[in-house]
Amino acid sequence: MVSVKKQGSNPGMPRGKKNILLLFDFDKATMERDEKGVKVTSLTMLSEAKPIGMFVNQSSIDAGDEVEGDAYSRGYIHHVNFDHPGTELAVAEFKANNVNGNLGAIVIDCDASEKTAKVYGTPCAPLVMQQAQEQDTSEAHNNHFELRTELRTWPVGIIDKSAIPKTGEADIDQYLGLSSESSNSGGV
Numbered sequence: 755m756v757s758v759k760k761q762g763s764n765p766g767m768p769r770g771k772k773n774i775l776l777l778f779d780f781d782k783a784t785m786e787r788d789e790k791g792v793k794v795t796s797l798t799m800l801s802e803a804k805p806i807g808m809f810v811n812q813s814s815i816d817a818g819d820e821v822e823g824d825a826y827s828r829g830y831i832h833h834v835n836f837d838h839p840g841t842e843l844a845v846a847e848f849k850a851n852n853v854n855g856n857l858g859a860i861v862i863d864c865d866a867s868e869k870t871a872k873v874y875g876t877p878c879a880p881l882v883m884q885q886a887q888e889q890d891t892s893e894a895h896n897n898h899f900e901l902r903t904e905l906r907t908w909p910v911g912i913i914d915k916s917a918i919p920k921t922g923e924a925d926i927d928q929y930l931g932l933s934s935e936s937s938n939s940g941g942v
Contacts, residue, residue, distance in 0.1 A: 829906025
């Protein structure tokens with residue numbers, strides 16, 4: 755047990771998020787946490803695997819965790835919901851190839867001075883696609899996604915941005931503030 759003090763003058767004020775989420779396949783990654791179970795100490799992509807950037811409507815990002823379960827078996831369910839503006843081939847292929855995937859997601863704050871990001875899903879409790887709904891009407895071209903863990907796990911992980919594996923796309927990596935120290939392996 756440690757004290758949890760007030761962090762700044764407005765700790766509950768919402769913070770903007772980058773409009774690109776990182777998504778990766780836990781079947782092609784390893785992740786380790788420290789002894790307290792929250793800080794992600796390494797996220798390593800196997801072989802030639804890389805995370806992908808998914809352009810999203812940043813105001814649609816709804817990510818978090820919630821406790822569920824009975825006494826002495828409680829754990830955390832993670833969720834990441836978002837809208838992708840557009841109905842092009844690339845998003846349709848993402849849906850087709852990941853509908854049964856074991857996914858992880860990284861959400862990065864818009865504030866460039868923030869040195870950490872949040873990792874949703876774990877190797878043993880990955881995010882799965884609960885909903886992928888396309889809207890292709892005279893009012894909008896949009897895809898709504900809801901990713902959720904099916905099993906209880908640890909709270910959402912916090913990772914140093916320098917430990918986030920790069921996508922291999924320089925414009926995305928630069929926009930997300932992935933430092934030159936981070937590499938495709940993402941190991942710390």
